[in-house]
Amino acid sequence: MNDKLLALRLFVRVARTGSFSAAARELDLSQPSVSRIVAALEKDVGGALIARTTRAFTLTDVGKEYLTRVEAILASLEEADHEARGSRELRGSLRIAMPGSFGVREIIPVMPGFLARHPSLTVSLLMSDQRQDTIKDGVDVALRLGELADSTATARLIGRTQRVIVASPTYLKARGTPETPDDLATHAAIVGPAGTSAGTWSFQKDGQSASVRIDSRLSVSGNEAAVAAAVAGMGVVTTALWGCRAELASGSLIQLLPDWQMGEVEAHGMFTPGRTAKPSARALVEYLIKELRR
Secondary structure, three states: OOHHHHHHHHHHHHHHHOOHHHHHHHOOOOHHHHHHHHHHHHHHHOOOOEEEOOOOEEEOHHHHHHHHHHHHHHHHHHHHHHHHHOOOOOOEEEEEEEOHHHHHHHHHHHHHHHHHHOOOEEEEEEEOOOOOOOOOOOOOEEEEEOOOOOOOOEEEEEEEEEEEEEEOHHHHHHHOOOOOHHHHHHOOEEEOOOOOOOEEEEEEEOOEEEEEEEOEEEEOOOHHHHHHHHHOOOOEEEEEHHHOHHHHHHOOOEEEOOOOEOOEEEEEEEEOOOOOOOHHHHHHHHHHHHHHOO
């Protein structure tokens, strides 16, 4: 890699991660090497880009402006390289953020086809049920479930599925099977990211609406934990069909109130705001649109 190009990429990652060490790990360099390269870049530019203290650093005003311009240049360079090759081959790196459960259950199973089409592409999956900071984490495309919080981002709908309410056979044998939404008021609910929070759960059927007040003794921080708790007989849980498809197929969970709808859950591919989307990020989203709608 060209020395100046490496320096620019290092500067971007240092600025976005807020850490010389983190940038060093990402590019497989030592922390002193990163510091030396960034310092040489500042000398070449002729001004300080980073204001350092003993404990932290901040970007100077010059550094903030330089960062904006450099990110645009790097994105344009990758786009130009792709166009110049005159083929559909993708190269370089692609960082994808996604919810952990959705990634394991729906995305990873279809990724082999995408990677087989683009053998020169290196992919990093950032998986967490807590939404990642796309800019700080250097994310090229984020797969989001539900409403998009960032209205400035460019996003594509890649799929949608129904929200369902489920429980285990063991739980239903002990507590009975609810026949109407109102029956849920006497049941144990599991709440957290997998479903709605404790409060009111809403349903619709043939144009009529129903709401029920839900109280919960168990809350969890991730979809996998919520579904596992339901399988273990700890209560009823709502989740996207994507989150419990395998358990419904195996019989370890049973869908409740199938004639009542709780609405749909949408999945979007969101490109990092303020940055030109990489060709590989756009290609991934197009691929997932086809795969998730089958």
